[in-house]
Structure formats: C-alpha cells, structure tokens
Amino acid sequence: MPVTLLETKLERLGNGKRLRVARLGAGPPLVLLHGYPENLQIWSRLAPLLAKRFEVVAFDWPGQGYSDEWPGGATPQLLARRLLAIFDELQIKQPTLVGMDMGGQPALAFAAMFPECIAQMIVMNSLVFGDEPTSWEIHLLRKFGFNRFMLRYLPGFIFRRAETTFLPRGVRLDSAIRDDFRSAFYQVAVRRFLSKMCAGYQGMLPQLPTLYTQITCPTLVLWAEHDKHFPLIQAKRLHATIPSAQLKVLPGGTHWMALERAEEIAECIGRDLAPYAG
Numbered sequence: 001m002p003v004t005l006l007e008t009k010l011e012r013l014g015n016g017k018r019l020r021v022a023r024l025g026a027g028p029p030l031v032l033l034h035g036y037p038e039n040l041q042i043w044s045r046l047a048p049l050l051a052k053r054f055e056v057v058a059f060d061w062p063g064q065g066y067s068d069e070w071p072g073g074a075t076p077q078l079l080a081r082r083l084l085a086i087f088d089e090l091q092i093k094q095p096t097l098v099g100m101d102m103g104g105q106p107a108l109a110f111a112a113m114f115p116e117c118i119a120q121m122i123v124m125n126s127l128v129f130g131d132e133p134t135s136w137e138i139h140l141l142r143k144f145g146f147n148r149f150m151l152r153y154l155p156g157f158i159f160r161r162a163e164t165t166f167l168p169r170g171v172r173l174d175s176a177i178r179d180d181f182r183s184a185f186y187q188v189a190v191r192r193f194l195s196k197m198c199a200g201y202q203g204m205l206p207q208l209p210t211l212y213t214q215i216t217c218p219t220l221v222l223w224a225e226h227d228k229h230f231p232l233i234q235a236k237r238l239h240a241t242i243p244s245a246q247l248k249v250l251p252g253g254t255h256w257m258a259l260e261r262a263e264e265i266a267e268c269i270g271r272d273l274a275p276y277a278g
Contacts, residue, residue: 099123
C-alpha cells in the first residue's frame with residue numbers, strides 16, 4: 001500500500017522538549033493519537049482525507065517516535081494532562097480527538113477530566129477494559145516483567161508480530177512508513193519508555209471505566225470487525241458505558257485500519273459526526 005509520509009516538524013516546547021508534529025488542512029481542529037509500535041505516520045493516509053474539512057494535527061507522543069520523553073509517569077490520566085499542555089503550546093482549542101490503540105485510553109481520560117476542552121471523540125481498537133478478552137500477545141505483554149524483557153531484548157519479534165497481525169493477510173506496510181516505524185521503535189529510549197507506559201496503563205485499567213461514565217462529549221466508538229488483539233466485546237462494552245455514544249463496526253477491518261481502510265474511516269467520521277464537525 002503506497003504511502004506518502006506526512007510532512008513533520010520538530011517543535012521546541014516551553015519545557016525545552018522537542019515534539020514531532022504534522023499539521024495540515026483548515027477548519028475545526030482534529031487531533032490524531034497513535035499507539036505502538038507505530039508513530040504519527042500511522043495517519044499518513046487518513047490525515048490528508050480528514051484535512052479536507054478539519055485542521056488535522058498528529059504528533060509522536062512524548063517518549064515515542066521522534067519526540068523527547070518528559071519526566072514523570074505514563075498513565076492514561078497523566079498523558080491526558082500532557083495533552084492539555086500540548087494543546088496549550090500548539091494553540092489548539094476544543095479539538096475532535098481520535099485515539100487508537102494506546103492513544104485511546106488518554107483520549108477517554110481527557111474527555112472525562114477536561115470536558116470543556118474537547119468537542120467530540122473517536123476511539124478505535126484499544127484495550128479499554130482489563131477484564132475482557134484480548135489476544136495471547138496482549139495478554140503476555142500486560143505482564144510487566146515479560147513486557148520489559150520483550151521490549152528490551154526482542155523488539156524484532158514484537159515489531160514483526162505487529163506487521164503480521166495488525167494488517168490483513170498478505171498486506172504489507174509501505175517501505176517508507178515501515179522504515180519510519182521501525183527506526184523509531186528500535187531506539188532503546190523509546191522501548192524503555194514504552195515499558196514504563198505499559199506498566200502505567202495496566203495499573204490504571206481497573207479505574208478507567210469509572211471515567212468512561214463521566215464522558216459527555218459526542219463519542220464514536222469505531223472498531224475493526226477482525227481486530228485480532230482487541231475483540232468487539234471491548235467496543236460494545238465501551239459503547240454501553242459512555243452515555244449517548246455511537247458504535248460503528250468496520251466490516252472486515254483489522255487493527256491498522258487507519259492505513260488500509262482510510263477512505264472508509266474518513267467517511268464514517270464525516271458522516272457520523274457531521275452535526276458536530278463545524
């Protein structure tokens with residue numbers, strides 16, 4: 001699947017840390033939050049489509065991709081507070097948030113904690129309930145000791161499993177986006193941060209459902225039908241927990257549907273959230 005990488009810039013923030021950012025389009029702000037082992041380039045196909053009606057902003061999470069790590073912990077609630085700081089630095093007001101994978105939990109926490117600072121939200125393919133089924137890979141990586149060992153010594157295994165299970169069988173990453181993902185993920189500092197982040201997420205998972213019930217912004221739960229890691233039960237329960245949420249299942253979709261089904265996702269966002277898109 002040929003992909004043109006998003007044009008990025010390293011922004012120097014007020015705290016002295018660098019943040020890799022891509023900005024394109026014009027209109028109401030829409031912010032894209034990635035998971036791992038990817039970075040902001042996971043949005044390379046979707047962002048230009050959304051930029052036809054939004055000002056689209058994507059960034060590498062601090063500590064991931066090519067952004068500098070910030071001091072402190074890495075729970076979803078702490079990352080939500082970092083979002084608030086980043087929005088202030090980038091002069092983003094009341095955006096639409098789109099979070100997938102490990103970008104989903106901070107988006108949910110942000111919507112609950114700062115309701116006046118968000119217009120609407122889309123959550124895709126994330127671990128949002130710790131007591132619901134996941135794949136065996138996710139089950140093992142949720143164990144801190146195993147996670148730390150794998151990220152330190154076997155990054156190639158993790159990356160290859162992502163490539164083979166996040167996309168439909170026979171579909172391969174474009175070489176440019178693969179190189180960008182891989183070179184960032186193979187940085188020792190990035191994998192060390194990811195280990196800390198995974199531990200923080202795992203520790204907070206039991207508390208997150210209480211936050212979901214407090215979300216008041218328009219929310220679209222947009223899930224891949226065939227996500228091998230986060231089954232539909234995660235989406236259905238999230239839909240049932242967030243007041244007035246909508247649920248949309250992408251038939252035949254897989255985890256990295258933002259790449260391989262970008263046109264359909266852009267259409268869903270434009271159609272299902274149209275009344276709130278400005």
